[in-house]
Structures are given as structure tokens and as C-alpha cells.
Amino acid sequence: MFMTEGWLAVFESRQRGPCADRALVLTSLSIAHEIVEAAGLWQLLVAETDLHRARHELWLYEQENKPTRRRPSATVVSNHNPWPGVAGYIVTVCVVAWLAGNGAFGHNWLEAGRVDGALIRDGEWWRVITALTLHKDVGHLLGNLGFGGLFGLLAARVIGSGVTWLTVTVAAATANALNTIMLIPSHRSIGASTAVFAALGLVAGFVWRGRLMAQDRWPYRLGPIIGGIALLAYTGTGDESTDIGAHLGGFVCGFAGGFLLTRAAAVFERASVQWLCGAAAPLLVVVAWWLALSGH
Structure with missing residues (x-):
């Protein structure tokens, strides 16, 4: 550490810029200082009597100006094609709506497929799946098509269509x-x-x-959770006919599914896995409806 008589170096760097930045801090505090260069090393000098105060103030400055460190993403992020899954969701829901509305195969689809607490307790588990494809009117249907397509689109872009919609089906059931x-x-x-x-x-x-939006600051870390809860509160609560428990349960189960999927990101990057999951999702719906209609 280089010194001149009566002055001590409080900071040193191989570049003048960092010394100049800290000199501004000392200027604002009326602490006398000087920037000197010797043997390729820049030093910020202060009087010996101001040394401890200057060190403390510069320490505070450095604590307040730590660079933001971006943590590495825990997942492999690819830009998957989300549209096949969205199209499959829309087609499935619309086909069931048409079949149910026309009483296809001579069945009352509403009675056969809706959630019924007593019948589910008696073993008709398929109702937790079939009920997902039934709607009370056109407005109900269009609302779920719009929001479901949007949220499914966002998920499928980072997770893939097949894995997304199989996870959504299982989580919702x-x-x-x-x-x-x-x-x-x-x-x-x-x-x-x-x-x-x-x-x-x-x-x-x-x-x-x-951690696709990872930052050290907590608002960034919690941003996805806060945003999801805000959308749930805004779109998931309505009149007295709204099943808030099912909405909240869907969000929680979906969140848990997303949490777990980050552990298998490398697996579902494979096209074969996406295709298998993409086939399994509608197959679950078909099997559930076959059981519902054959037993009704």
C-alpha cells in the first residue's frame, strides 16, 4: 500500500474509475481526499485522522451498490410449440359440449359425467375427469376456452404441449x-x-x-407466485355459483405439478416423451367418458 506523509490509502484499484466513484462519496461527506497513481495502481488517499470514517462510509456505499447476481436457471428452457396442445384442448372441450348438448348415444351426459360427491365416494372416480369437459351454457364454455387456452399456451411454451396438458388433466382431476x-x-x-x-x-x-425469473431481490423471486395468485383472485372468484374451492385446488395442484416438473426438465425435452404425454391426456378423457356412459 502506497502512502504519502500524513495521508493513507483508503481504496486502491488498477483503474481510475472506481477511485473516482468513491471520491464522489467522500466529497458529499466533506472528507478531504486525493486520487494519485503510482506504479500502475490508482489510490484514493485521505488524511490519517479521517481514515476510519472514510472506510466506514465507503463500506456503506459498497453494500448499497452490490451488483445484482443472476442465479443460473435450474431448468432447461426451450421454446416449445404450444399450439398442438391448445388445439387439442379446444377440440376436446368443444366436441364433448356438442355431444352432451345433443344427448349423443341416448345418454344424459350431464348426469353421467358431473362431479357428484356421493357417487365419487361410491367409486365413480372418472367423474373428476369427465366433469372437466362439461359446461352449463355457451358463456361458461367460451370463458374456459379463452382462459384455458391462454394459460395452457404460456405453460406449453416452456414445458411442451404433451407434458403440459397431461399435467393439467391430472392436477385438475x-x-x-x-x-x-x-x-x-x-x-x-x-x-x-x-x-x-x-x-x-x-x-x-x-x-x-x-428460477426462470431469478433475481436476488425478493419481489423478483416471488413474482410468479404473486402474479398467479392475483390472476386467481381476479378470475377465479365470482358469484355464488362459482366453485372457489375447485379453482383454488386446481391452482395449488397445478403449482405442485410445475414445482415437480422442474426436476425432470431434461426428460421432457425429448420429443418422444411429449408425444406420449400428449396421447395420454385425451386418452384419459376418453376412458373416463367410456366408463361414465357404459355405467349410466
Whole structure:
């Protein structure tokens, strides 16, 4: 450390810029200082009597101006094609709506497929899946098509269509099952909204756990969770006919699914895995409806 008589170096660098930045701090505090260069090393000097105060003030300055460190993403992020899954979701829901509306095959699809707490408890587990494809009217159908397509699109871009929609189907069915267990046996419900909020939770959980928006500051770390809860509160609560428990359950189960999927990101990057999952999702719906209609 270089010194001149009565002055000591409080900071040194191989470049003048860092010394100049800290000199501004000392100037604002009326601490006398000088920048000198010797043997290729720049030094910021202060009087010996001001040394401890200057060191403390510069330490505070450095604490307040630490560079933001971006943590590495825990997942492999690819730009998957999300449209096949969205198209499959829209076609599935619309086909079931048309079949149910026309009483296809001589069945009452609403009675055969809706969530019915008593019947699910008696073993008709397929209702937690079939109910996801039923709607009370056109407005109900269009709302779920729009929001479900949007949230599914966002999830499928980073996770892939096949894995996304299989996860959404399983998460939404799980949410319907849990909701049925917690409510009275006479509880009944229909609608894809549980799947819609499972897709929203899936995005939030995957992005948060995968640290795709990672920053050291807590607002950035919690951003995906806060955003997901805000959308849930805004779109998932309505009039007295809204099944808030199913919406919340869908979001929580979807979030858990996204959380777990970050552990298998390298696996679902494979096209074969996406195709298998993409085939399994509608197959679950078909099997559930076959069981529902054959036993009704």
C-alpha cells in the first residue's frame, strides 16, 4: 500500500474509475481526499485522522451498490410449440359440449359425467375427469376456452404441449377429488375452470421453482407466485355459483405439478416423451367418458 506523509490509502484499484466513484462519496461527506497513481495502481488517499470514517462510509456505499447476481436457471428452457396442445384442448372441450348438448348415444351426459360427491365416494372416480369437459351454457364454455387456452399456451411454451396438458388433466382431476372429499356428499359441479387454474398454477410453479425469473431481490423471486395468485383472485372468484374451492385446488395442484416438473426438465425435452404425454391426456378423457356412459 502506497502512502504519502500524513495521508493513507483508503481504496486502491488498477483503474481510475472506481477511485473516482468513491471520491464522489467522500466529497458529499466533506472528507478531504486525493486520487494519485503510482506504479500502475490508482489510490484514493485521505488524511490519517479521517481514515476510519472514510472506510466506514465507503463500506456503506459498497453494500448499497452490490451488483445484482443472476442465479443460473435450474431448468432447461426451450421454446416449445404450444399450439398442438391448445388445439387439442379446444377440440376436446368443444366436441364433448356438442355431444352432451345433443344427448349423443341416448345418454344424459350431464348426469353421467358431473362431479357428484356421493357417487365419487361410491367409486365413480372418472367423474373428476369427465366433469372437466362439461359446461352449463355457451358463456361458461367460451370463458374456459379463452382462459384455458391462454394459460395452457404460456405453460406449453416452456414445458411442451404433451407434458403440459397431461399435467393439467391430472392436477385438475386431483383438485376435483380433494374438493369432493372436503365438501358434503351432495356437492355437484361441472366445468373446465379447475383445469384452467391448474394450468395457471403450473406456469407459476414451474417458473418460480425453475428460477426462470431469478433475481436476488425478493419481489423478483416471488413474482410468479404473486402474479398467479392475483390472476386467481381476479378470475377465479365470482358469484355464488362459482366453485372457489375447485379453482383454488386446481391452482395449488397445478403449482405442485410445475414445482415437480422442474426436476425432470431434461426428460421432457425429448420429443418422444411429449408425444406420449400428449396421447395420454385425451386418452384419459376418453376412458373416463367410456366408463361414465357404459355405467349410466
